[in-house]
Amino acid sequence: MMKLFKNWWGRFLFQDRGIVPTFKLLFILLISGLLITGLSLLGASWIFIGFLNAVILLISLVDLFFSPNRNQLDAKRVMPKEMERYANQTITVEINNYSKFSCEIRFVDGIPTSFQTIFPVNYKITTGINGINYQVFPLVRGKYGLEKLYVRYKSLYGLWEKQITFKIEETVKVIPNLTEAKQYLASSQRYLLHEGLKIRKQKSGVGEFAKVRNYVVGDDPRKINWRQSAKLQEVMTNDYEPEHGKYVTILIDCGRMMGVELQHGNRLEKAMEAAITLAAAALKNGDYVSVVAFSKGIKAYVPPAKGLDHLDVILKSIYHIQVDASESDYVNVVQYLQTLQKKRSLFLLFSDVHTFIHEDRTLLFIKRVRKKHLFMMIGIEDELLKERIKIYPETQVIAMEKTMAQKEVQFKKQQVLKWDNQGIIMLEAPEDKLAVTAVSHYINQLNRGLL
Template identity: 65%
Template structure:
């Protein structure tokens, strides 16, 4: 009995094969039943009513003859290889109707619950034709998701009965971090950094790699005038230099407990991954070597240093499955791992929770050893709630206490950041929407200063 009930329940929930009555048939039977009941008051008995109702239902089964058989309906699904988080993507379903009958179709795809979608309703599938249906999905979580079922219901033009069919179409959806920030930088680096007040400028006094010879303009350094080309072209020409390529940049991604703090959209780790891809794109476009290490209490992912924009694909496929680890992060372990893997001088840019990091006074000795060879910086996301509490108007005693505590915590944090700064370690925080641009500006600033 339980198994029979489950089969019927699956049938009602779009998860089985078979036939089911449509609302049109139910209204038809109910209307006939009410009409016969009224007539039976004067003439017919209840037996005649039951016989007439059963006859109507039996005649309605003829409707199934005017709809395609299950073997005559085929389906195929096309999903993009990579879906960006918090970005709409199209999924295409192609139906092939090998019968001569048109049908009205509705479907439910086995999309994960972390996807937002609205399925198309009552699509007409022409007989002996192929019909393509497209619907939008909005992934909310990263990861690898398996999609292998497509549930379909279709009915004839009379619409009294619906046939159900389940297609087995195995697909894998790879949901990657949102790459909007990375694409914005690649399209126009100077415009991307405009609001940060950082320019990708040339180095001073001809230091760096020679780029080209161009016409002299007001404001250029006279010491960079190319006198030979000026005499040849009868026009003042100057040498242009750019920062040296081939530097090493190591991006450290903290996946520990504090990176699971929820933001408006996603959590801290989501924003860090977006900033990582944008910073990696900036360094690779400049011709530098980029490596990535993801960690919590253990090392979760390592991408060896390489250059060229094609290296972005390797970084992306290594970090897109990362999830928050409920354990605390082991910073000393990752610093030791960096020293083993990165033999050349590198910019170590750590994406982590600043409040947790600055309390690790025991790390100072390890960082001093790292600083002898590498340039170390840490960048995190500002605590929105703490900033909001500090700015609130103290209209009551409780609000005044909350504001005082928030100010005290911020003062302590600033004091610790100043302490770390005196030791030669830069500690920065940025709003969640400015993390990517701030991390790129930090990298560009180090290039402009020649720190690497």
């Protein structure tokens, strides 16, 4: 009995198949019930009352014949295979009506609970193919499966609703947000505008030959291409740019401290978005990029390659990475990279500075690595710590909290300066500036010719 009740209750909640009365029919039954009650009080016979009930029920059932049969409806879902986190996406449901009847439908799609949307979707379909769009807002990265589409459609006069469930299996990947990466690829100099950093050539006439162009006022006369100038009868100059083919290794910490929640997502989410933006910048510059995601062990490794097509390989390899409950093993990942990366490379680690500066064994090991490779670590500023420093000490408790916050910041500055003098760069940036900080320091290393 309980199983049968659950089955019918499931059908009432947009599951499986069935026919349910609408509020219009219930209202009609309520009015007719009041009229029949009044007639019975006036002495109407039970035969007449039963006949009247049968007529009302028969008329309502006739309304079912003026609606499409279940086998006359077909549905298909049109959606992207990849969606960006925190970006509105459009999903289209195409319902093909093979009958001659129009009807009002409402449906609920079987999307994951981590997708924000508004259901049910209401629409009036006609004969033929009807495309219905609705918006979703993915919140959590990962791979998700969509299976069922639950549809209800009304009869001609809206007295009954038929239920039908379409089994439409789809798979969608929610990848990190690529807004900043797209901004950089669209205009790298505009993206770095607020940093006051320009992508400069290293030295005059040094680096890779790029092209021959028209001479303009301010160009170095020593770079004039006299042969091309003689051929074209106008002054031409050689254009050089920094050498390409450098090796950049991006390390993404997935340990416990990267799960700290920020205003928009957690530290890992911001680190992944910044890492992808940095990878796009390096790949656009013609460098080789490899990516390692790690915590206690290696979670994902993408071998070095160049070309913007490699960005898609990186996304497919790391889009599903989540925070682990364990502490990160920095020495293990650096040793692992040393066995794979023989050429001089820029190791750029996205992690938590506070955790990193307490790893004395790690820092001593990286000091040895620094002899061959460049090493840079970037973290996200602790907004709570900054707020505690700015607060006015009205009470003893607040004054104590402010003192401890100042002490922590001072200790961090001392440690960062100490290791910076030994060639290990550690930076912190606000969560909304993490990507641009990483890209600007990468460009700075190229401009200075250190890589």
